[in-house]
Amino acid sequence: MMVNCCGLLTSQKEPVPLKSVEVELEVRDHVATVVSTLSYENKEDKPLEAVFVFPLPGDAAVCHFSAQIGQMQIVAEVKEKQEAREEYDDALSSGQQAFLLEESEQSPDIFSLSVGSLPPGESASIRLEYVTELAVQADDGLRFCLPAVLNPRYQPQGSGGGEGGNVQVTSVQVTSVPASLVPYSLSFSARVSSPRPVSKVESNCPLDPLQYLNTEQTQTTVKLAAGHKFDRDVELLIYYKDAHQPxxxxxxxxxxxxxxxxxxxxxxxxxxxxxxxxxxMSSVASCGEFVFLLDRSGSMQGARMKSAMDTLLLLLKSLPMGCYFNIHSFGSSYEHIFPESVEYNQKTMEEALKNVAEMKANLGGTEILKPLKHIYSQPCIPSQPRQLFVFTDGEVGNTKDVINLVKQNSGSHRCFSFGIGEGASSALINGLAKEGGGHAQFITGTDRMQPKVMQSLRFALQPAxxxxxxxxxxxxxxxxxxxxxxxxxxxxxxxxxxxxxxxxxxxxxxxxxxxxxxxxxxxxxxxxxxxxxxxxxxxxxxxxxxxxxxxxxxxxxxxxxWRGQEDGGDKKKKVVELSVQSGVSSAFTAFIAVNKGNSEVIQGPLVRRNVPTPMVMACGMRRQCVPMSYDASPVMNMMALRQAEPCSLKKRSLPKQPPRDPLLQLVSLQKASGCWVLDPDLAAALGKTSEEVEKPKPASVNQEVWATILALIWLHGFKMDAQEEWELLAMKAVSWLQAQKASCVTECVDAGNALLGCTVQKDVLGL
Missing domain, CATH: 2.60.40 (Immunoglobulin-like)
Known part of the structure; x- marks a missing residue:
C-alpha cells in the first residue's frame, strides 16, 4: 500500500496536528508579557494525543494556560506535578479531553505540552502566557528572545534524565527536524511602551517598519515581515533614550x-x-586570573569554532601584563593548555596561541560539569581575582547541576558566559552569569562574537x-x-x-x-x-x-x-504552595486542564503524535549524517552526530582558505607587552613593503616605538568601526609607549600619517 504523503508530515511520515503558532509580545519598559496561541487540528480518523516539547526563556514565569474547544474555554490550574499527571492520565483513560503543561526538572527553559483526546475532525486552540524581565546588553539594548529552536541537549551519563542526543522532559522525548522542514507557521507581533522614547528596535529577522503610536514616540508596534521561516530564534533588541534611569x-x-x-x-x-x-572607572585592573573555558563539542564545528578562536586571539592580546591565565576546552572529555594558570608573558602567550590555532570541534558531546569541577579544584592565586569566561552553544541537559556548581563557588570568582548560535539555552547562559556574579551575552546569526566578548572583558577588568x-x-x-x-x-x-x-x-x-x-x-x-x-x-x-x-x-x-536534609520535604512543599498560590510554574508543579463539560466519551484507542521542534544543523556538517528524529536510540544518535563528516573531507579539491581579516592579522603580531616589532609581517599587515615602512622612520627613534605608533595609527585610521574589539590592546600599547619615554613622538605620528594616508591626531592615540 502506498503511504499518503499529503499534508503536514513528520520525518516518520506522520501527520502533524499543530498548524500554527501566533505570538503577541507586550513590552512595558523592561518587562515583557508574551501570549502564545497554538492552533491544533486533528485531520485523522482516530482520536489523538499531541505532544510538543519546546523552549521558553529560562527566566520566564508561565502564569496562564487555557484551551478553547469550539465555544468552550477551559482554564488550567497549577497542581503538584505527580497529582497533575495522574489527573491527566485518568481523564484520558475515561475518554475525556485533557491538557497538561509541565516544566523540565533539569532545565527551566524546556516545557512539554500534551493535548490529549483530540477527536477526529476537532480543532483546539491553546493559549499560553508568560512574563519575563528583559536583560540589558552591554550596548544598553534590552534583549527579548523568542526561542524557536530546540537543539538536542547533551545529557551526561549518570546525571538523570536521558542521555545522548535526546531532550528528555520528564518521560517525554523530542522529535527534531531541520528548521527548514518545520510543518507549522509562526506569526509574531510586538507592542512596546515606556516612560522614555523608543529610539529603535532591531532584530535578527526581517521586520516591518516601526509604527509609532504617539508623537512622544513612547509607544510603538512592530511585527515580523511576512514569510518568516521558523529557522531561528526571534531576537528583538529594544533601545530607549536615557535607558539608565533607576x-x-x-x-x-x-x-x-x-x-x-x-x-x-x-x-x-x-x-x-x-x-x-x-x-x-578610568583605571583598568592590572591583575587577575583569567580562565577561558571553550566548548569543542561537535555542534561547535565550522563558523562557531572559527569565531571562538579569533576571539581567543583578541582576548589573549588584551590581557594585562602580570596577570595569570589558562585555556580549558571540553566536549565528552576535557583538556587544558597548562596544568595550572600561568603568568602572562610573551612565552606563555605564544604557547597558548599555538595551541588555539590547532583546536577543532572534535571532542564529542557537551559535558561542562567535569571541566568546571577541575577548574574549581585548583586553588585561587593570592591577589589575582579569578575571572571565568565560558563559551558554549549551550546544548546541555543537566543545566541545574551546572548552575548550582557555579553558585557554590561564587565566592571565589566571577563568571562571564557566552551563548553561541541558535538554540543556546538561556537558562544555562543567564544562570551561569547570575550565580557567578558576571555578565551574560548571546551571539546569534551574523553577530560578530568579538565586540561582545571584549565588552565583557572590560567588565571583568572593572574593580570587584x-x-x-x-x-x-x-x-x-x-x-x-x-x-x-x-x-x-x-x-x-x-x-x-x-x-x-x-x-x-x-x-x-x-x-x-x-x-x-x-x-x-x-x-x-x-x-x-x-x-x-x-x-x-x-x-x-x-x-x-x-x-x-x-x-x-x-x-x-x-x-x-536539600538532599539528605530533614527539612528538604518542607522546602519542596513551600515551592509547591507558592507556585499554586501565584499561578506560576515550577519544577515541582504542572498546569492541568480537563474538559469536564464534554459529556461524550471519546471512543477508540488514542494515537500519539509528537510535534517536531526546529533544530539548527551544526555548521560544516553533512546534513544527511545527522538523524532528523531524536526518538531512536540515544547512543546511536550521539554516534551519528559524532561521526558527522565535515564537508571539507569529501573527496574533492579543498576550498581555498579565505584571506585573514586584516585587523586580526595586525593584532596577531602584537607582543604580550603591548608593542609591535618592525618586520616584513607588520609591513604586509599595513599593506606596505618593508622598505616603505622603514624609510620614513625618524633616525633617533627605536624600531619598536615606530612600529607600535604605526599600528596605532592604522587602527584609528582604518578600524574605528571595530574599536570595541581593539580598544584594550591599544591601551596596552599606549602604556608601553609611555613607559619608553620616547622622544620625537609628534614627529613619528606625522610621518606615520603621511605613510599610511591618515590624519590621526596624537592626543586621539592617547599619547
Whole structure:
C-alpha cells in the first residue's frame, strides 16, 4: 500500500496536528508579557494525543494556560506535578479531553505540552502566557528572545534524565527536524511602551517598519515581515533614550488573596543602575586570573569554532601584563593548555596561541560539569581575582547541576558566559552569569562574537565591588520582606533588579527610599533611590508573578543542597504552595486542564503524535549524517552526530582558505607587552613593503616605538568601526609607549600619517 504523503508530515511520515503558532509580545519598559496561541487540528480518523516539547526563556514565569474547544474555554490550574499527571492520565483513560503543561526538572527553559483526546475532525486552540524581565546588553539594548529552536541537549551519563542526543522532559522525548522542514507557521507581533522614547528596535529577522503610536514616540508596534521561516530564534533588541534611569514600581496585591501573603500584599520591583566614580572607572585592573573555558563539542564545528578562536586571539592580546591565565576546552572529555594558570608573558602567550590555532570541534558531546569541577579544584592565586569566561552553544541537559556548581563557588570568582548560535539555552547562559556574579551575552546569526566578548572583558577588568548591602527607609507601620537573593555583583551601568514584599499599612501618599551601599576599590560608595509607595495602575499581577518566579527559582536552586536534609520535604512543599498560590510554574508543579463539560466519551484507542521542534544543523556538517528524529536510540544518535563528516573531507579539491581579516592579522603580531616589532609581517599587515615602512622612520627613534605608533595609527585610521574589539590592546600599547619615554613622538605620528594616508591626531592615540 502506498503511504499518503499529503499534508503536514513528520520525518516518520506522520501527520502533524499543530498548524500554527501566533505570538503577541507586550513590552512595558523592561518587562515583557508574551501570549502564545497554538492552533491544533486533528485531520485523522482516530482520536489523538499531541505532544510538543519546546523552549521558553529560562527566566520566564508561565502564569496562564487555557484551551478553547469550539465555544468552550477551559482554564488550567497549577497542581503538584505527580497529582497533575495522574489527573491527566485518568481523564484520558475515561475518554475525556485533557491538557497538561509541565516544566523540565533539569532545565527551566524546556516545557512539554500534551493535548490529549483530540477527536477526529476537532480543532483546539491553546493559549499560553508568560512574563519575563528583559536583560540589558552591554550596548544598553534590552534583549527579548523568542526561542524557536530546540537543539538536542547533551545529557551526561549518570546525571538523570536521558542521555545522548535526546531532550528528555520528564518521560517525554523530542522529535527534531531541520528548521527548514518545520510543518507549522509562526506569526509574531510586538507592542512596546515606556516612560522614555523608543529610539529603535532591531532584530535578527526581517521586520516591518516601526509604527509609532504617539508623537512622544513612547509607544510603538512592530511585527515580523511576512514569510518568516521558523529557522531561528526571534531576537528583538529594544533601545530607549536615557535607558539608565533607576525605577521603582509598586503593584497592589490581589484583592481575593489574604493580606500577609505574597499575592495579597503590595510587591515592589526596583531597577538600580549603579554609577561609579570616573576616577575608578578610568583605571583598568592590572591583575587577575583569567580562565577561558571553550566548548569543542561537535555542534561547535565550522563558523562557531572559527569565531571562538579569533576571539581567543583578541582576548589573549588584551590581557594585562602580570596577570595569570589558562585555556580549558571540553566536549565528552576535557583538556587544558597548562596544568595550572600561568603568568602572562610573551612565552606563555605564544604557547597558548599555538595551541588555539590547532583546536577543532572534535571532542564529542557537551559535558561542562567535569571541566568546571577541575577548574574549581585548583586553588585561587593570592591577589589575582579569578575571572571565568565560558563559551558554549549551550546544548546541555543537566543545566541545574551546572548552575548550582557555579553558585557554590561564587565566592571565589566571577563568571562571564557566552551563548553561541541558535538554540543556546538561556537558562544555562543567564544562570551561569547570575550565580557567578558576571555578565551574560548571546551571539546569534551574523553577530560578530568579538565586540561582545571584549565588552565583557572590560567588565571583568572593572574593580570587584565588595560588601554590598541594601538598606530600606520606609514610613512608620510599613516593613519589607526581601524576595530577591542578595546582590552579589555590580557593574558600571548594569541593571540590578530587586523584588520586595511590603507589609503593614502606611499612608497612601507616602514615600520610601532604598540605599545600596558597597565598597569599590577600597572606597565606600552608595547609590540612593526615592520612590512613591502609591501602587501603579494597570499592571495586572505582572510584578507579583515575576517576584514569585524569583523566589521559586531561589528555592529550587537550594533544592540541590536539600538532599539528605530533614527539612528538604518542607522546602519542596513551600515551592509547591507558592507556585499554586501565584499561578506560576515550577519544577515541582504542572498546569492541568480537563474538559469536564464534554459529556461524550471519546471512543477508540488514542494515537500519539509528537510535534517536531526546529533544530539548527551544526555548521560544516553533512546534513544527511545527522538523524532528523531524536526518538531512536540515544547512543546511536550521539554516534551519528559524532561521526558527522565535515564537508571539507569529501573527496574533492579543498576550498581555498579565505584571506585573514586584516585587523586580526595586525593584532596577531602584537607582543604580550603591548608593542609591535618592525618586520616584513607588520609591513604586509599595513599593506606596505618593508622598505616603505622603514624609510620614513625618524633616525633617533627605536624600531619598536615606530612600529607600535604605526599600528596605532592604522587602527584609528582604518578600524574605528571595530574599536570595541581593539580598544584594550591599544591601551596596552599606549602604556608601553609611555613607559619608553620616547622622544620625537609628534614627529613619528606625522610621518606615520603621511605613510599610511591618515590624519590621526596624537592626543586621539592617547599619547
Amino acid at each position: 525605577t521603582a514600581v509598586v503593584e497592589a496585591g490581589r484583592a481575593s488573596s489574604e493580606p500577609g501573603t505574597l499575592m495579597g500584599d503590595p510587591v515592589m520591583m526596583l531597577s538600580l543602575y549603579p554609577e561609579f566614580p570616573q576616577a575608578v 565591588v565588595q560588601d554590598i548591602s541594601v538598606k530600606w527607609d520606609l514610613p512608620k507601620g510599613v516593613s519589607v520582606i526581601d524576595l530577591s537573593p542578595p546582590i552579589t555583583a555590580l557593574f558600571q551601568g548594569q541593571r540590578s533588579l530587586v523584588y520586595a514584599q511590603l507589609t503593614g499599612q502606611g499612608s497612601e501618599a507616602s514615600e520610601g527610599c532604598v540605599t545600596v551601599r558597597y565598597s569599590l576599590a577600597g572606597h565606600p560608595s552608595q547609590n540612593q533611590l526615592h520612590f512613591s509607595l502609591k501602587p501603579a495602575e494597570d499592571t495586572g499581577l505582572t510584578v507579583h508573578r515575576l517576584a514569585a518566579r524569583t523566589l521559586i527559582r531561589s528555592l529550587e536552586m537550594e533544592k540541590r543542597e
